[in-house]
Amino acid sequence: MNTIDVSTAEDIELRILATRARRNVLRMLDAGGSGHLGGAYSCIDIVTALYARVLRHDPANPGWAGRDRFLLSAGHKALAQYAVLALFDYFPAEVLDTYGAFGTVLPGHPDMKKLPGVEANTGALGHGTAIAAGMAMAARTSVESWRTFVLLGDGELAEGSNWEAFAMAAHHRLGNLTAIIDVNGLQISGEAERIMGMEPIAEKMRAFGWTVQEIDGHDHRQILDALGRARVETSAPTAVVAHTVKGEGLGRLAGTVGSHYWTPSREELGEAFIELDRRLVSLGRERVA
Amino acid sequence: MTGRDPRKAFGAAVHRVAQENGDVVAISVDSGLSSGLGGMRDEFPDRYIEVGIMEQAATGLAAGLATAGRIPVLCAIAPFVTARNFEMFRNDIGYMRQNVKIVGRNAGLSYSPLGPTHHSLEDCALARLIPGIAVITPADCGEIEDAVAAMIAHEGPVYLRLGAGSVPDLYEAGSFRWGRGRTLSRGEDLTVISSGHITAEVIDAVDALQKRGIGVEHLALSMLEPLDHDLVVEAARRTRRVVTVEEHYVRGGLGGAVAELLAERCPVPLQVMGAPHRFISSGPYRDVIVGCGLDAQSIADRAAEFVQATAPVTTYG
Numbered sequence: 001m002n003t004i005d006v007s008t009a010e011d012i013e014l015r016i017l018a019t020r021a022r023r024n025v026l027r028m029l030d031a032g033g034s035g036h037l038g039g040a041y042s043c044i045d046i047v048t049a050l051y052a053r054v055l056r057h058d059p060a061n062p063g064w065a066g067r068d069r070f071l072l073s074a075g076h077k078a079l080a081q082y083a084v085l086a087l088f089d090y091f092p093a094e095v096l097d098t099y100g101a102f103g104t105v106l107p108g109h110p111d112m113k114k115l116p117g118v119e120a121n122t123g124a125l126g127h128g129t130a131i132a133a134g135m136a137m138a139a140r141t142s143v144e145s146w147r148t149f150v151l152l153g154d155g156e157l158a159e160g161s162n163w164e165a166f167a168m169a170a171h172h173r174l175g176n177l178t179a180i181i182d183v184n185g186l187q188i189s190g191e192a193e194r195i196m197g198m199e200p201i202a203e204k205m206r207a208f209g210w211t212v213q214e215i216d217g218h219d220h221r222q223i224l225d226a227l228g229r230a231r232v233e234t235s236a237p238t239a240v241v242a243h244t245v246k247g248e249g250l251g252r253l254a255g256t257v258g259s260h261y262w263t264p265s266r267e268e269l270g271e272a273f274i275e276l277d278r279r280l281v282s283l284g285r286e287r288v289a
Numbered sequence: 290m291t292g293r294d295p296r297k298a299f300g301a302a303v304h305r306v307a308q309e310n311g312d313v314v315a316i317s318v319d320s321g322l323s324s325g326l327g328g329m330r331d332e333f334p335d336r337y338i339e340v341g342i343m344e345q346a347a348t349g350l351a352a353g354l355a356t357a358g359r360i361p362v363l364c365a366i367a368p369f370v371t372a373r374n375f376e377m378f379r380n381d382i383g384y385m386r387q388n389v390k391i392v393g394r395n396a397g398l399s400y401s402p403l404g405p406t407h408h409s410l411e412d413c414a415l416a417r418l419i420p421g422i423a424v425i426t427p428a429d430c431g432e433i434e435d436a437v438a439a440m441i442a443h444e445g446p447v448y449l450r451l452g453a454g455s456v457p458d459l460y461e462a463g464s465f466r467w468g469r470g471r472t473l474s475r476g477e478d479l480t481v482i483s484s485g486h487i488t489a490e491v492i493d494a495v496d497a498l499q500k501r502g503i504g505v506e507h508l509a510l511s512m513l514e515p516l517d518h519d520l521v522v523e524a525a526r527r528t529r530r531v532v533t534v535e536e537h538y539v540r541g542g543l544g545g546a547v548a549e550l551l552a553e554r555c556p557v558p559l560q561v562m563g564a565p566h567r568f569i570s571s572g573p574y575r576d577v578i579v580g581c582g583l584d585a586q587s588i589a590d591r592a593a594e595f596v597q598a599t600a601p602v603t604t605y606g
Contacts, residue, residue, distance in 0.1 A: 065357075111384075112385060113385075113386065119356070120352075120353075120356075120381075120385060121380060121381075121384045121385045122380075123380075124376055124380055126345075127349055127376075127377060127380060127381055128349075129346075129349075130345070130346040130347075130348070130349025130350050130352075130353065130377070130381075131349045131350070131352050131353040131356075131381055132353060133346070133349070133350050133353060134349065134350040134351060134352060134353020134354040134355070134356070134357075134361075135353040135354075135356055135357060136353075137338070137350070137353070137354060138353065138354050138356070138357035138358070138359055139357070141335065142357060160345075161345040161346060161349075161377075164343035164345055164346035165346040165349065165350075167341075167343070167346075168340050168341075168343060168346050168347075168350065171340075171341075172338075172340075
């Protein structure tokens, strides 16, 4: 089995990074007043692991032709990508404080022409997988090869265009394409399964010709294991069905619909910062120990 | 009148360009062969991507390929690659500013017997609404061949509109100029502006008007975006009356573009001729065109009435 070995020390490092990324999300909410926190937090452990351990990328040269591509199909989770790109020095951290301002390079949904590291202009749901398939198809006939990773939400699966793209990627055997489906079970109006039942997602993806792995999307060992296997897959695209918790990382928001688009009071935001800072202190102690 | 099939001219032109430019790829939504791209498929099977009947994903796929330097050409029946996939056209190609060429064939009423689902009378309006999309509306097959070469050379998204059937040759080969219109006749009483294959019909209408003693400045616009502003405004200033003719709804296409321009720069009486803004009954092409008042006789009669009804305007311009 192809696995990326994650020692306890590395696991702690990833958890520290992911907590710092969550803190960056709060920093953007502090500047902008509100944002799609819930979905950003459900996928942020995965996004952190991707940039830290999986993607071939160079923050100093974000347009490098041979870079691995990572794009959000669920563009409203942009806060997660912005937070992680800042951690990896794609842009100075102070730029996070422009979130919500007129003309910011961090719009509510990502814009590839504004921010290095962003690969597509998403936000309307059901677009990302087809674009990613195009990137993956181009990689097969390029001098420099790369792998393409696209992240979707579970509520997003109701958009039929996704299923066109899933069929297309399998038919063309895009083994260099990985779709990560962030199944946090909640969308803006409530429980995803009650709004439009899409389960069994893993079985549907298998039936569409994808190689499927199911993981706990907050467990870094499982995340790296799944993405490591996806990296060596050649014959079929890989779907990583990641079971997550919306708003994971903040006690008062985790698992709530209210986290989807959060407009915190000053007090709530202050408490959230304290909660994450305490976690960082405690993870720091584990690292020393 | 003998003529050539726009789809064959288009497909052969793409094939020729692809022989010179290895980045050109054709995307078929079960539509490549009927778009004349069989030669491309046979010579370059690796650059002919069949995805079946899925225009939304095909449009996203094209955008993704373009991010890596490919020049995708996606051609199908016009409504399916402009209206069906509009949000992908707008976001993935327009907003992402990708070098993709969307080609709507059998546009206008050329699928007249198949009914309104297959008519394409709003495709120019849709494409024109997306910022940064160049819109090419060739009149004959030579212009299609020129336009294909020009759109591949142009770095940026393009919508190319093609009809079907048999289209007479009107222009000298190689005479297409990006963003520039043509002056087909000179006159001082009326400016008639046409675009697309209906231009052949309009040439006959203009001949009839000239014979009735009405001096017609006939402009044929090969592109709606960028529009040849100077050519249109100069003619409108002189003739003080403008008629537009297109095989498209009277809203949002050539007539809409000219109305927007003249309202700002040279407000003169304007008559927009095209398909009336309703779902058009199916039937033989010629009958449908006559029903819409877009045959040469009807165009000439309506234009003559318009000239009579409009007193010369002398205070504008």
